[in-house]
Amino acid sequence: MTQPPADGELRTESLSYEVDGRLLVDAVDLTAAPGETVGVVGPNGSGKTTLLRCVYGTLRPTGGRALLDGDDLHTMTPKARARRLATVPQDGQAAFELTVRQVVAMGRSPHKRFWEADTAADDELVTAALARVGVQELADRTFPSLSGGERQRALVARALVQEPTLVVLDEPTNHLDIRYQLEILSFVRDLGTTNLLALHDLNLAAYYCDRLYVLDGGRLVASGAPKEVLTAELLAAVYGVTAEVSTHPLTGAPTVVYLPPPAS
Known part of the structure; x- marks a missing residue:
């Protein structure tokens, strides 16, 4: 069985x-160390x-580059890239009549x-992999x-059987109830792979990610450990909301509580 080289x-x-002259992503510098789970957060339209x-690899950057262990991901063939990088897209397409087992087996x-x-x-x-994400039946x-x-759980299983060193997940908790949100993020974090996730839920991001990158209008506006990044001031500036941020007594992670706007 072929193993990723790095x-x-x-x-x-x-x-x-x-x-069309609009920068959707603007000169973003990001790192994810081997085995680290890194979250990308920001409001809708921020460029996540x-x-x-x-x-x-779905899009080719118009500037800069993305490197995996020093190798430019966009100079690799799609097959070579897929040996080292697995993707879980935001919404799984359902336009093909394959069984779930066949879809997951495509990861090989x-x-x-x-x-x-x-x-x-x-x-x-x-x-x-089917058993691990709870869709064996x-x-x-x-x-x-x-x-x-x-479908989302099946696509995570497909990523697992690729045996990648890097897993990129775009809103992997979409459509999932809270049990499966927690279960999927837990075993993704425990895979031993490097994981790059885009997440909307800041409390999930705070608990499951080692570091966060905050995008706003395509630009990187903050990065660091969740407790350094998720502040009331940042949430007001980037999301336009009032929030209280405290440290959870059991998890030690920052916890965000959103407050309604004052009555007019």
Whole structure:
């Protein structure tokens, strides 16, 4: 079985993406050390998804570059990149009539020649991944028949069987109830891979991420440990909300409580 050759250090250098003269991502410098879980947060339209797409290859940066262990991700072939980087997109497409097991097994394709069949070891990886995300009972269902949350869990399982060193997840908790939000983020953090996540929920980001990068209007406005980044002042400036931020007595993570605007 092919194993990724490196440790999974991600670095972006002045990464930019411009469309029609508008910078959607503006010279962002970001690092994620091997085994680290790094969150990208910011309001809608801040550039989170565009940044992630520039990292995992759907978009080619118009400036700067993204490096995985010093190798430019955009000079790799898609197959070579997929051996080292797995992606969980924001919304899984359901336009193909494959079973859940077949969708998850697609994660093994970067490690195979075109004509190679799945092996017993591949089948074991798929079965284990299905069980880990809690969809083993859905293995023979067609992918389009699943709910949004079930599809999301299946796509996480597909990423697992790729055996990458870097996993990029765009809103991986979309459509999930709170139990599966916690379970998926917990085992993603415990995978041992480097993880780059875009998240809307700041409390989940504070608890599960080692470091956070805050985007606003495509620009990086803050970065650091969650307790350094998530302040009432930043939330007012970036999100335009009033909030109280305290340290949770059990987790030690910052906890954000949003306050309604004052009555007019």
